Amino acid sequence: MKRNKLWRLRTEEYSKAAFETLSEEGLSGTTVEKVAKRAGVSKTNVLHYFGNKARLLEMAMRYGNADLAREVSALLIRSNTPWERVYSVIEANFSRQFFTPKIAHAWLSLLAEIPYNPSYQRIQTAIHQRMRSNLMHALEQLAERERAEEVALAISVMIDGLWLRCGLHEGGIGRETALQQMELLMESLFPNSPERLAAKARIDEIQSILNPG
Amino acid sequence: MKRNKLWRLRTEEYSKAAFETLSEEGLSGTTVEKVAKRAGVSKTNVLHYFGNKARLLEMAMRYGNADLAREVSALLIRSNTPWERVYSVIEANFSRQFFTPKIAHAWLSLLAEIPYNPSYQRIQTAIHQRMRSNLMHALEQLAERERAEEVALAISVMIDGLWLRCGLHEGGIGRETALQQMELLMESLFPNSPERLAAKARIDEIQSILNPG
DNA sequence: CTATTTATAGACCAGTGAGTCTATAAAAAT
DNA sequence: ATTTTTATAGACTCACTGGTCTATAAATAG
Numbered sequence: 001m002k003r004n005k006l007w008r009l010r011t012e013e014y015s016k017a018a019f020e021t022l023s024e025e026g027l028s029g030t031t032v033e034k035v036a037k038r039a040g041v042s043k044t045n046v047l048h049y050f051g052n053k054a055r056l057l058e059m060a061m062r063y064g065n066a067d068l069a070r071e072v073s074a075l076l077i078r079s080n081t082p083w084e085r086v087y088s089v090i091e092a093n094f095s096r097q098f099f100t101p102k103i104a105h106a107w108l109s110l111l112a113e114i115p116y117n118p119s120y121q122r123i124q125t126a127i128h129q130r131m132r133s134n135l136m137h138a139l140e141q142l143a144e145r146e147r148a149e150e151v152a153l154a155i156s157v158m159i160d161g162l163w164l165r166c167g168l169h170e171g172g173i174g175r176e177t178a179l180q181q182m183e184l185l186m187e188s189l190f191p192n193s194p195e196r197l198a199a200k201a202r203i204d205e206i207q208s209i210l211n212p213g
Numbered sequence: 214m215k216r217n218k219l220w221r222l223r224t225e226e227y228s229k230a231a232f233e234t235l236s237e238e239g240l241s242g243t244t245v246e247k248v249a250k251r252a253g254v255s256k257t258n259v260l261h262y263f264g265n266k267a268r269l270l271e272m273a274m275r276y277g278n279a280d281l282a283r284e285v286s287a288l289l290i291r292s293n294t295p296w297e298r299v300y301s302v303i304e305a306n307f308s309r310q311f312f313t314p315k316i317a318h319a320w321l322s323l324l325a326e327i328p329y330n331p332s333y334q335r336i337q338t339a340i341h342q343r344m345r346s347n348l349m350h351a352l353e354q355l356a357e358r359e360r361a362e363e364v365a366l367a368i369s370v371m372i373d374g375l376w377l378r379c380g381l382h383e384g385g386i387g388r389e390t391a392l393q394q395m396e397l398l399m400e401s402l403f404p405n406s407p408e409r410l411a412a413k414a415r416i417d418e419i420q421s422i423l424n425p426g
Numbered sequence: 427c428t429a430t431t432t433a434t435a436g437a438c439c440a441g442t443g444a445g446t447c448t449a450t451a452a453a454a455a456t
Numbered sequence: 457a458t459t460t461t462t463a464t465a466g467a468c469t470c471a472c473t474g475g476t477c478t479a480t481a482a483a484t485a486g
Contacts, residue, residue, distance in 0.1 A: 004432090026328065028241065032475085033474090042434065043475095045433070048433070053475090108327075112322050113239060150393070150394070153394060154398065158374055161370035161373040169341070180363070181363070181367055184402075185398070188401035189401050246442090255466075257446090257466080258463070258464050261463070264445095266444065
């Protein structure tokens with residue numbers, strides 16, 4: 001089995017279709033058949049590429065994360081200071097394109113399965129680990145390690161909580177509210193920091209250039 | 214259909230069985246048959262009381278919430294100050310008996326279905342609404358309405374996020390870490406407040422008396 | 427140009443799960 | 457005591473789902 005371009009193209013297509021199906025139908029409503037139909041192919045074909053449903057959903061999870069990871073990277077490489085790196089993580093997580101109920105639904109569906117599937121568990125652990133690592137590299141330059149540690153956790157837990165709410169209650173929490181909440185947290189954790197606010201402003205601007213609308 | 218004592222007894226039993234099954238098998242692994250087996254009856258009988266699976270899970274959701282609600286009440290009625298009421302909500306949510314991966318798993322499973330089922334949505338909205346209301350009554354006496362509003366949201370989002378993490382990554386977040394995180398948040402939001410710390414200490418004590426171990 | 431591999435689909439299979447039908451035991455009502 | 461209601465279970469149905477088998481078209485290799 002050598003993986004051609006076609007192979008990569010198809011797996012990408014079908015992972016995407018799976019993620020979208022997940023977001024519209026929920027986990028219980030997501031069948032291989034429906035994913036195939038959405039991609040406009042036969043379910044046999046989907047199975048041909050993934051072998052079984054679990055691997056399909058696993059790839060859907062990776063697919064969903066890839067977008068976010070790119071967004072974080074795009075902001076990180078343009079960051080010059082620790083504070084800018086912190087805000088890169090925050091802004092990317094609430095980007096207009098990604099922080100939507102649809103996507104949050106898909107995530108929720110996958111999260112719920114994590115405790116019962118070691119593969120998903122590993123993927124999710126890696127995702128959290130990377131967020132923690134991104135935050136820690138920046139925060140260690142801004143506070144002692146101990147505090148950096150707990151602040152990094154606070155930030156990422158708050159991010160998770162806001163995503164949860166976004167998926168839960170349609171029209172409840174949107175980008176604005178979420179960013180306002182993050183800012184409440186940041187301002188409380190690090191009050192009176194002009195550097196922090198400057199960094200926030202710069203990343204906000206970069207983000208609105210990269211990703212207008 | 215007059216609902217006897219037997220009726221209430223059975224629905225309670227089966228709701229509990231459903232909640233436990235959910236926590237051990239996940240949503241996809243939870244079938245009416247399994248719930249019935251766990252309760253030691255036939256699946257026909259379970260269906261006799263609930264009509265269909267959706268209603269069974271709906272009741273499981275209410276069942277899971279009832280425990281928490283009692284815990285909150287038990288602390289609230291013993292609270293004398295606004296700060297104590299705030300900490301009643303916090304402490305109850307991380308009570309040793311409830312803040313466990315098992316229970317978090319069950320919640321996660323149900324949360325994931327909320328976007329696709331209006332009934333679940335209503336229940337969850339009510340739960341969030343009550344938490345918000347509990348927090349607001351207290352916080353309005355401690356800050357202007359606007360700020361009380363956003364602080365209440367921050368607290369409840371953080372609680373949700375910690376529950377999410379508790380369910381996700383076995384051995385990741387436990388009561389100690391969770392309470393430490395909540396305290397980081399509270400200390401940042403309301404620094405240098407002896408009244409707040411006194412309230413925390415008192416509620417902590419009451420809770421450890423009500424619920425030793 | 428033929429042979430082999432890869433991509434795709436249709437038909438099919440076996441398992442399962444929700445919900446119903448029928449039957450009987452228990453309880454309540456009259 | 458008899459009739460009606462409620463509780464419980466076993467057998468069954470029907471839909472659906474993941475996955476396989478077979479077949480064919482397309483592509484690639486030799």
